[in-house]
Amino acid sequence: MDPIDPSRAVAALARDKAHVDLKTVDLCFLAALHLRAGKTGLASFDEDALFDLFEQACDVVEPGADNPRTRATHAVRRLREQRFLARVDGAGLVRAGEYALTRLAAAVVEFFLAEETLTRESLTLLTGTLRAQLAQVLAAARKADGADAWRLDVVGPLDVTVRDLVSGIERRQRGLDAQQEEVRAEITALLGADWFAAIERCQALLESTTATLNELNGVLLRDSHHFVALLQEIAALAGAAEEASAEDAAHRVVEHVDRIAAWGAARQRAWSEYYQSVHRFLRDVVRLDADRALSRRLRDQIAAWPSKPFHLLAARAPSIVLLRAPEARAERPAVARPRSDREAPPEATAATDAAADLEAAVRRALADGASTLAEATRRVLAEVPAPARYAAAGEVAALAVRLAAPTSACDRPWVDVAPRLEIEDWTDLGPESRE
Amino acid sequence: MNDAPFSGLEAVVADDRFPEVDLQLRRGRHIGREDGLAYEFVADAQPFLEELYRRYGCELVRQSDGYFYLLPSNDRLGRRRLTVGEMLVGQTAALLYLDPATLQHHGVVARDAILQRLAALIGADALVRAFHPRKRRVDERVAAEAVRGQTAEALRRLADLGFVDSVDDAHVRLRPALLRFAEPVRGVQDRLAALEKLVARGEAAFGDEPADEEPRAEDEPAS
Numbered sequence: 001m002d003p004i005d006p007s008r009a010v011a012a013l014a015r016d017k018a019h020v021d022l023k024t025v026d027l028c029f030l031a032a033l034h035l036r037a038g039k040t041g042l043a044s045f046d047e048d049a050l051f052d053l054f055e056q057a058c059d060v061v062e063p064g065a066d067n068p069r070t071r072a073t074h075a076v077r078r079l080r081e082q083r084f085l086a087r088v089d090g091a092g093l094v095r096a097g098e099y100a101l102t103r104l105a106a107a108v109v110e111f112f113l114a115e116e117t118l119t120r121e122s123l124t125l126l127t128g129t130l131r132a133q134l135a136q137v138l139a140a141a142r143k144a145d146g147a148d149a150w151r152l153d154v155v156g157p158l159d160v161t162v163r164d165l166v167s168g169i170e171r172r173q174r175g176l177d178a179q180q181e182e183v184r185a186e187i188t189a190l191l192g193a194d195w196f197a198a199i200e201r202c203q204a205l206l207e208s209t210t211a212t213l214n215e216l217n218g219v220l221l222r223d224s225h226h227f228v229a230l231l232q233e234i235a236a237l238a239g240a241a242e243e244a245s246a247e248d249a250a251h252r253v254v255e256h257v258d259r260i261a262a263w264g265a266a267r268q269r270a271w272s273e274y275y276q277s278v279h280r281f282l283r284d285v286v287r288l289d290a291d292r293a294l295s296r297r298l299r300d301q302i303a304a305w306p307s308k309p310f311h312l313l314a315a316r317a318p319s320i321v322l323l324r325a326p327e328a329r330a331e332r333p334a335v336a337r338p339r340s341d342r343e344a345p346p347e348a349t350a351a352t353d354a355a356a357d358l359e360a361a362v363r364r365a366l367a368d369g370a371s372t373l374a375e376a377t378r379r380v381l382a383e384v385p386a387p388a389r390y391a392a393a394g395e396v397a398a399l400a401v402r403l404a405a406p407t408s409a410c411d412r413p414w415v416d417v418a419p420r421l422e423i424e425d426w427t428d429l430g431p432e433s434r435e
Numbered sequence: 436m437n438d439a440p441f442s443g444l445e446a447v448v449a450d451d452r453f454p455e456v457d458l459q460l461r462r463g464r465h466i467g468r469e470d471g472l473a474y475e476f477v478a479d480a481q482p483f484l485e486e487l488y489r490r491y492g493c494e495l496v497r498q499s500d501g502y503f504y505l506l507p508s509n510d511r512l513g514r515r516r517l518t519v520g521e522m523l524v525g526q527t528a529a530l531l532y533l534d535p536a537t538l539q540h541h542g543v544v545a546r547d548a549i550l551q552r553l554a555a556l557i558g559a560d561a562l563v564r565a566f567h568p569r570k571r572r573v574d575e576r577v578a579a580e581a582v583r584g585q586t587a588e589a590l591r592r593l594a595d596l597g598f599v600d601s602v603d604d605a606h607v608r609l610r611p612a613l614l615r616f617a618e619p620v621r622g623v624q625d626r627l628a629a630l631e632k633l634v635a636r637g638e639a640a641f642g643d644e645p646a647d648e649e650p651r652a653e654d655e656p657a658s
Contacts, residue, residue: 184539191535274541280468281538284500284611288621295533297620302526302556306565310630310639311516312525312615314463314596315493315505318513 020082026075027112028057030084033101034109044088044100050076084108122172123216127223130165133157134230141237141246150243154234158249166256173263176216180271183209187278196290199282206275213271217264224261228254358384358392362399366429373400373426374415381418389418397423404429440479444487447480460488460495460505461512465597465612467502477503494637500611502597508637516640517596519565520589522616525598527553529613542609543602550586 022030032053033045045053054072058065065071076099079085084105089098101109140153183205190198190205231254238246285294361380370376377396384392400406406426415425441447456473459466466473477484477495481503485495492509507514517525527549531537537544554562563578566585594601598615600608614621618638619630633639 188535188539191538277541278538280501280611281535284614285533289533294617294621295530297626298526298530298533298617299556301617301620301626302523302530302553305523305526306557306561309519309522310619310634310641311518311522312639313506313514313516313637315461315507316463316513316515317458317461 021078022082022084022108025058025061025071026079026084027108028061029054029075030079030101030105031109031113032057034106034113037101044098046098047096050099079105123169123219126165126169126172127219127227130162130169131223131226131230133161133165134227134234137162138230138234138237141234144237144241144243147243150238150241150246154238154243154246155249158234158246158253162253163256166253166260169260170256170263173260173267176212177267180209180267184274191286195292196286199286202278202282206278210271210275213268217268220261220264224257227257231257355395358395359399362396362403366400366404371427371429372415373397373406373429374417374423376400376404376429377417377423381421386418389421393417393421393423397426400426400429441483444483447483447487450476450480452476453480459597460503463505463515463596465502465504465610465615467597467610467612469600469610470597474501474503498612498615500614502610502612504597504612504615506637518589518592519568520585521592521596523553523557523562523565524549524586524589525593525613526616527556528593528599528607528609529616530556532609532611532613533617537609543606544609545606546587546590547605549590549607550583553586 033050036042036049036053037045051069051072054075055068058068058071076085080087080099083102085099086102087097088100137154137157140149140157144150144153187202187205190201194201231250235247235250235254238244238250289295358380361383362376365376365379368379370379373396377393377400380396381389381392407428408424408426412424412426414422417423441450447453452472453476456466456476459473460477466477468474478497481495481497488495488505492507492511494506494508495503496506497503505512528544531544531549531552532542557565562582566582567578590599590607591601593599594607596612597610598612599610602608615638618633619626622629630639630641634641
């Protein structure tokens with residue numbers, strides 16, 4: 001049998017959107033079916049029996065619920081969809097159906113109903129059966145003279161009977177784990193409720209669980225050693241006969257047995273720690289504070305602490321100072337710029353006065369006979385760079401007003417004076433008439 | 436045949452466990468039964484170690500709850516008072532240690548549970564004021580973040596001192612040494628009187644935490 005790849009198995013479950021949704025009434029209904037089947041030996045139930053049992057379960061869970069028949073119909077549909085119930089008659093619409101619990105339903109109900117906890121009796125019985133079974137398999141392995149004999153008498157029993165027995169022990173171990181959790185919760189509850197008065201009962205619980213664990217661990221240690229020896233002998237015989245499947249089956253069971261033995265040791269260690277901490281708690285806290293006043297007083301102390309603080313003192317030795325080994329330090333010069341005369345000598349440059357230049361140009365244009373503003377402006381702008389022409393045109397107009405007292409018609413014409421520049425023209429510019 | 440584990444101080448100092456235990460005690464750590472070999476060593480060598488540390492002006496204290504610690508009576512070895520955060524968190528952890536519900540989980544509690552319990556005991560506002568005594572107005576979100584940070588820091592220091600063990604990022608295991616925080620209220624007498632006795636013995640100090648007492652520089656002895 002190939003081992004299941006966990007990641008593929010999980011991916012397959014996710015892909016199929018597998019889920020289970022059981023309400024209490026559903027679980028009670030399934031349990032009622034399971035118990036009835038066990039009691040009467042019925043393999044399947046007709047619809048009437050199914051509905052009767054559902055109504056009984058419904059009466060317990062929700063007494064006085066409306067429409068139990070309708071609810072039964074929905075419950076049966078729900079359980080069939082989730083593969084808890086299967087219709088087994090195959091008659092379709094022809095007649096009412098027959099239903100049986102599936103393996104899934106049986107497992108779920110058994111989990112809730114069974115009290116499978118490992119006890120010395122159950123463990124001794126299981127290990128005894130397992131030992132006998134392994135002895136049989138070993139005898140069969142010694143006699144096996146062909147592939148069929150190995151498959152039927154060795155691989156089959158190892159894969160089914162032996163593994164079921166080992167799984168039975170493991171299942172009961174999980175039951176014991178749950179029981180230990182309950183014991184811990186019970187001890188907590190007992191102390192919470194009765195405090196000092198609960199000491200005796202807590203100790204009794206601790207002692208009984210400890211004794212059980214010790215016994216079980218002893219049996220497990222002794223028997224698992226024996227099982228492993230038998231299984232290794234079977235594996236060695238299979239190896240000699242070149243029966244790989246039988247050898248693998250034996251190794252798988254060995255791993256299973258090792259896991260069981262490891263469980264015993266781990267649980268005993270964990271329980272031992274818990275046992276000690278509870279005893280310490282009972283001795284140092286509960287016995288010394290019989291009326292449970294310490295917690296109350298400590299609560300008061302914490303509440304009052306911000307207004308009346310105090311601080312515990314603790315030792316704090318200084319760390320040892322480690323002196324560094326002496327080292328010759330090179331004198332590093334300070335960071336500086338090289339000295340130089342950064343003062344540049346003054347240069348002679350021609351003084352420029354744009355306003356005076358412009359005025360001189362206007363005067364020149366007027367003196368040369370420019371009689372209109374457009375003409376004077378055109379002459380002046382010819383000497384001005386293109387970006388400054390727009391501003392210069394305004395300056396020229398202002399100077400023309402000041403120097404030549406122009407006249408203007410009511411409807412002044414627009415005249416080009418430079419590329420992409422027009423002005424409203426004035427006439428009768430006399431040479432410097434106003435000054 | 437001599438049953439005593441050590442014949443004298445020389446044998447104690449020659450033991451392999453001595454350097455580590457000595458350093459831990461001098462750094463203020465509480466060594467408890469959970470420390471296994473270290474605890475066994477201190478218990479076996481107690482008479483010799485007491486004599487040794489007495490010469491440094493320190494008392495090796497053994498509590499009936501099952502832990503040792505070094506209590507300096509002067510500044511020869513250096514000492515410090517626990518901070519506000521350590522005191523508040525330590526007392527709350529001690530309260531949780533006394534709760535049977537903690538016992539069910541082997542003394543392991545969530546770090547958040549300690550802060551939650553502390554806030555419930557003294558109130559969120561008082562907690563913020565305790566951590567920020569000099570600030571008049573603190574933004575609620577910033578204050579909450581700072582309280583969480585200081586609580587985490589306090590737990591880290593309490594772990595260094597052997598009051599708790601850090602299990603993972605979310606949990607700590609409470610140790611019996613936490614009962615030191617409950618010392619003022621363990622007896623039937625008045626809390627203040629008990630506290631005065633502890634102060635007189637040099638176990639505790641009254642008053643607000645001085646600004647320069649924050650244990651940042653490990654090698655500065657308290658004044």
